[in-house]
Amino acid sequence: MPVPLRAITVFHAVARSGSITRAAEDLGVTPSAVSQQVQSLEVSLGTSLIGKAGRNVVLTEAGERYFEMIGPEIDRIMEATQRIQGFRSVTTLTVRATPSLSTKWLLPRLSGFVDAHPDIELRLDGTNEPTVFQKDSVDIEIRHGTGGWAGLHVEGLVEESFRPVCAPSLAAPGSLGPEELARHRLIHSVKSQMQWPLWFKLAGLAPPGRWRRLLFDRTHMAIDAAAGGLGIALESDLMLWNDLKSGRVACPLRDPPRVTLTTQWITCPHESLRHRKVRAFLDWIRREREAWTAERAAATL
Known part of the structure; x- marks a missing residue:
């Protein structure tokens, strides 16, 4: 039986956006076409992938596992396709952090990262809303809290x-x-x-x-x-x-x-650590952390 690649990419768009309507807008098709593609994929797989929650959709347990398995691969395919077509010449990295950390600590240091990685287009999303990585288009979140979030790579930013x-x-x-x-x-x-x-x-x-x-x-x-x-x-x-x-x-x-x-924590899905753009940012912020810690130790403020 042929692999339903079109239906897989449509399901990926629905799972990422959490909405059939938003997925249809992103793909440039009608919501009914999106629903038909998802239904055909469910028939092909022999299991239900999504359910309804008001106007939004929720993933079933099988849908969550399937999205987790295909997500990184679809992202890589889409990025490779866009590069070949010339739609984008850079990779986008989205980092979410609180407005205060973004303004007071990250922003004054970002020139070092963007200068060292001209091929990475950085988006700094300053918000207090916690990230749902399976749905939000966020690669890394520097999260305010106590740490210990299950299922994520978590490391303290600094004491x-x-x-x-x-x-x-x-x-x-x-x-x-x-x-x-x-x-x-x-x-x-x-x-x-x-x-x-x-x-x-x-x-x-x-x-x-x-x-x-x-x-x-x-x-x-x-x-x-x-x-x-x-x-x-x-x-x-x-x-x-x-x-x-x-x-x-x-x-x-x-x-x-x-x-x-320690109140600020670097978080991301474990599978995201395979991505070059994520590793580049983590390497950079760890160097910044070491440099700032050394500067603080030498200061008399």
Whole structure:
């Protein structure tokens, strides 16, 4: 029986987009033509591959396994075809990271990667939405969390050191004792894993009985608020680095305790490690991590 290559590529488009309508738009055909192709593939394989969930589709267990097996091969075939046809001269690599990490740490370093890999077209997707790799067109996600996501390659980006920071005009570097923090407004990054109560606990300090708070749901907003003199923020040196070096913010504590935590994790499907573009980015970001760690160890910020 002939291999239904057209039906396989149509199923791949449906599984990747999660929608028959979007797959039809991507392929330039009608939704009914997409449905017919998927049905013919199901008949050929003798099993159901997709089901309905409202306007979207969901993969059956067999569909998920089949998509996982054919996905990398179809991607390679499509990329090879596009190269031969001249539709694209570069490979696209999509990296997803939180807006704060993208802005504060990745973006200032990206020139090294793009200059070293002119054949790779990088797309940096700054969002807090977790990636569903089987559906989203994302190659690598630097995910904020605690790590340990089953079924993925996971490695910590770096161990971060958290410290209070503020504008030097609000409190000079080294001018405050821990007990004096509560005299100022304390800025909270509400999505951060390192909150003020945890920092006081890990630092072996008693938290203040009362405090004035200012809350933000983005780290870069909390940092900018601290730099603007609105209060004292608790942030990671990973996010703070350029602001510390420029003097926009500084730690107002005398002998600040060292409180560390890994909150950013490099993640991707294990099978993606075979792709040259993924390996290139991982090699680059590991070198950047080593260079930044060495710079941090030598600095006196």
